[in-house]
Amino acid sequence: MSEATDRLQNLFADLASLQKAQSILSWDRQVMMPVGGAAARTEVLSRLARLSHEILTGDELTTAISLAKLDAESEEKAAAIRALERDVQIASRTPVELVIQKSKVSNDAYEVWKSAKSENNFLVLQPYVRELFDIARSMAESLGYTDHVYDPLVDLYEEGASYQSVKAMFSSIQQPVIDLVRRIKDSGQNFDDTLLVREWDRDKLRQFAQATAERIGFDFNRGRLDISANAFCSSSSCHDVRLTTRASNHLKGILSSSLHEMGHGLYEQNIAERFDSTPLAGGVSLAVHESQSRLWENIIGRSEAFWQFFAPLLHRSFPELNSIDGRQMSRLLSRVEPTDIRVGSDELTYNLHILIRFELEVELLTRSLEISDLPEAWNQKYESYLGIRPKSDATGCLQDVHWSRGSIGYFPTYSMGNLIGAQIWKSLEQQLGPPDQMISRGEFASILNWLKDNVYVWGRVFSPTELVQRITGQPMAPDAWLQYAQSKYTGLYGLS
Numbered sequence: 001m002s003e004a005t006d007r008l009q010n011l012f013a014d015l016a017s018l019q020k021a022q023s024i025l026s027w028d029r030q031v032m033m034p035v036g037g038a039a040a041r042t043e044v045l046s047r048l049a050r051l052s053h054e055i056l057t058g059d060e061l062t063t064a065i066s067l068a069k070l071d072a073e074s075e076e077k078a079a080a081i082r083a084l085e086r087d088v089q090i091a092s093r094t095p096v097e098l099v100i101q102k103s104k105v106s107n108d109a110y111e112v113w114k115s116a117k118s119e120n121n122f123l124v125l126q127p128y129v130r131e132l133f134d135i136a137r138s139m140a141e142s143l144g145y146t147d148h149v150y151d152p153l154v155d156l157y158e159e160g161a162s163y164q165s166v167k168a169m170f171s172s173i174q175q176p177v178i179d180l181v182r183r184i185k186d187s188g189q190n191f192d193d194t195l196l197v198r199e200w201d202r203d204k205l206r207q208f209a210q211a212t213a214e215r216i217g218f219d220f221n222r223g224r225l226d227i228s229a230n231a232f233c234s235s236s237s238c239h240d241v242r243l244t245t246r247a248s249n250h251l252k253g254i255l256s257s258s259l260h261e262m263g264h265g266l267y268e269q270n271i272a273e274r275f276d277s278t279p280l281a282g283g284v285s286l287a288v289h290e291s292q293s294r295l296w297e298n299i300i301g302r303s304e305a306f307w308q309f310f311a312p313l314l315h316r317s318f319p320e321l322n323s324i325d326g327r328q329m330s331r332l333l334s335r336v337e338p339t340d341i342r343v344g345s346d347e348l349t350y351n352l353h354i355l356i357r358f359e360l361e362v363e364l365l366t367r368s369l370e371i372s373d374l375p376e377a378w379n380q381k382y383e384s385y386l387g388i389r390p391k392s393d394a395t396g397c398l399q400d401v402h403w404s405r406g407s408i409g410y411f412p413t414y415s416m417g418n419l420i421g422a423q424i425w426k427s428l429e430q431q432l433g434p435p436d437q438m439i440s441r442g443e444f445a446s447i448l449n450w451l452k453d454n455v456y457v458w459g460r461v462f463s464p465t466e467l468v469q470r471i472t473g474q475p476m477a478p479d480a481w482l483q484y485a486q487s488k489y490t491g492l493y494g495l496s
Helices: 003-031 035-057 059-069 075-092 096-119 122-143 151-157 163-187 202-216 251-269 286-300 304-317 326-333 347-365 371-386 412-432 436-440 445-454 464-472 479-492
Strands: 223-227 233-237 240-245
Touching (some): 003 059, 003 233, 003 240, 035 075, 035 096, 059 075, 096 122, 122 151, 163 479, 202 240, 240 251, 251 286, 251 326, 286 464, 304 326, 347 371, 347 412, 347 479, 412 464, 412 479, 436 445
Parallel strands (some): 223 240
8 A cells, every 4th residue: 555545544433433423423422312412412513513624625635635546446446435525525615604604504503493392393393493494505506507406406415417317217107106106096995004004012023123133144243223213223333233223103214214224224233344444435426225125125125025024023912913924924024005194105195295395495495485485385295196185294294314314315315216216126136136035034145245345345346337337237217116016016906
């Protein structure tokens, strides 16, 4: 290793340490921190955000990158510099004052969001949402764009994505989803899932979810699972990956969110260890990350094969469910019915939930919608797209944490993840053969190893577009997901 490369790695290790501290402190805030610690935690996180920004934009790092580029003889070293240069470019275009402001407002807003949701009071969160959308507009201006204010914001989460590419994606799946949902409704078939709705013992459910994730291959020597107000995955290293799941009166709430976050966690745990504390650590993008959470949550986690194995284990924890076998469990968890809660929705209408949020984000950013009018605009879109009207703001515009964290431009990556996940699954099936028999026996090693070798281990070596092309032979496209959805739900509901 040359002196220049060594210097760059040491500088980045300093930056990575600050970012890891931010990650752990943010996890603690959402899982364990006493309420009284909120103001002090906001101050610490804001200072860490400033220090990270100063390193990213400092002359020392810029010089180290320039010198290390002369010595980047391997593909991995070149990829590390490419990934770091992207981060530096984004940071250099973002004023430090904006970084500090966003950190302070979003950390405070998270605490307000929790109380606003529990009290069904959008008015108390409204000024924070207004300021965070103002910050997002300022960030877009600082980052620069030619066509649309949304372009640089969605690109932060999915490199290369734009307003037009997101619109095109939704245009390709919106009508097929609406048509399939209508056919299901017209079929008259209805799966009664009332047995899955009650006041569940949260800790017993968490224990079952943890045992399930451990059986699949998540390493709890390097991770943990807790319950929090919103489900998320936090990683400071491949050796420290923390999952949370959310409480729900519907059994699928904690099961689906646990499998979803486990998908993120499996990705983070299986990135090459040598990338830890380098620019190649972490998933390559949010859409690729979501492809794994949605793949494990839906394609595998709602399948009949999955529940053929796990239903008997569920019965041991909850004998009251003994009458529901694996086939029935799969049908109940795959039931299609519009609901006002995104994270509790079925696979088909889920994309309509994301479309609604995308359209509202764009309207708020372009000021064609005022923040004060958001609750009613939200409800109107739910009536238009899903035929239902949320009963309250708590189950309407307050249900998601993302906007209170300033994550504007994030939502489309969920639907991108659906499409990419189906493409990756199709490639896996072509190489391994149909994996249902393995899944029904609780044998996940071959599936996990394939995903590790083809997706996880690479970290940020490739751009998201390059990685998807490398795995599937084509860029992100709707065909595989539409084929999967049509095949699954035509069979499930006996559609002609």
